Amino acid sequence: MERSMASSLYDRLGGEAFVDVAVDRLYQKLLDDPRVNYLFKGFSLDRLLAKQKAFLSVMFDGPRQYNGRDMRLAHAHLHLHEVHFDALLEQLAETLFELGVGVQEIAEVTGIASSFKDDVLHRPG
Structure with missing residues (x-):
């Protein structure tokens, strides 16, 4: 069965409700992951979750607005x-798999995330 080209990744994943649940679960995993959990100390988790939900909505062609800084500036410090x-990508893929997301959509999501790697790691690119 061929998927409609008009169907955004956001809609195929399940829209706002899905993004909200996925981000909440992802951040619980990240907060439990010793490779990265210390990075979140001193941050407002509610504010971080709201920004991440808005950011992913935009990245998946959803309706939310993202008004945060660009990735390079937001992560430079x-x-x-x-x-x-790598920890983020691993936890993201695992979260999506646990939520029943198909292999193709997981690849799309991790591909989108990977496209920000140079900016997040503050490398020339």
């Missing part, structure tokens, strides 16, 4: 490395 980015 964190001095992130490959291990941090």
Whole structure:
């Protein structure tokens, strides 16, 4: 069965309700992950979750507005490395799998996330 080209990734994943649940679960995993959990100390989790939900909505062609800083500026002070980015991708894929997302959509989501790698790690690109 061929999927409609008009159907955004946001809609195929399940829209706002899905993004909300996925981000909440993802951040619980990240907060439990010793590779990255210390990075969230001192941040308002509610504010971070709201920004991440808005950001992903925009990235998945959803309706929310994202008014945060660009990825390079937002992450520059964190001095992130490959291990941090790998942890995020691993936890993201695992979260999506647990929520019943198909392999193709998981690849699309992780591909979108990966497209920000140089900016998040503050590398030339």
